[in-house]
Amino acid sequence: MKTNNSGDVCDEASFSDSISLKFIYIHSPNRSNNLAMNAKNVLGGELKICCTSPMTGFYRNGKCDTGAEDRGVHIVCAEVTAKFLTFSQEQGNDLSTPMPMYNFPGLKPGDCWCLCALRWKEALDAGFAPPINLEATHESMLDFIPLEVLKEHSMELNK
Numbered sequence: 001m002k003t004n005n006s007g008d009v010c011d012e013a014s015f016s017d018s019i020s021l022k023f024i025y026i027h028s029p030n031r032s033n034n035l036a037m038n039a040k041n042v043l044g045g046e047l048k049i050c051c052t053s054p055m056t057g058f059y060r061n062g063k064c065d066t067g068a069e070d071r072g073v074h075i076v077c078a079e080v081t082a083k084f085l086t087f088s089q090e091q092g093n094d095l096s097t098p099m100p101m102y103n104f105p106g107l108k109p110g111d112c113w114c115l116c117a118l119r120w121k122e123a124l125d126a127g128f129a130p131p132i133n134l135e136a137t138h139e140s141m142l143d144f145i146p147l148e149v150l151k152e153h154s155m156e157l158n159k
Contacts, residue, residue: 039139041139042142047063047138048063073140075114075117075141077133078129078133079111112136129153
């Protein structure tokens, strides 16, 4: 397991070969939508800000942008819940404890945060996926989960 500069622990050994291929595709230098100015959301529009308090995003710009440096693929804008935070901690990814060395404030229920694509999928499969903001979730998430499933977990439907 590795902790990245966003404070997330992503166990790369658990990723399947197909997920690894998707990771390579997402981080291809020829994929223009990896650039912040061109980033699109899962609905096809401009990628919106996920959260600025706490400041989120791999690049700490408030957006779930991604690029070659983002090994965890932090592309899902989620409103974390107590159940998700507990689940994540049980999986070895403590998102509640501040880690100042990574500019990570620690999260509490109700905070929005750019989650690793595979961590959100893992939570989905276990029944603990937090609601997501579709307009602030990077279009690359469609390489992992169909839009119909993402829509079922949209913040708008869960309020």
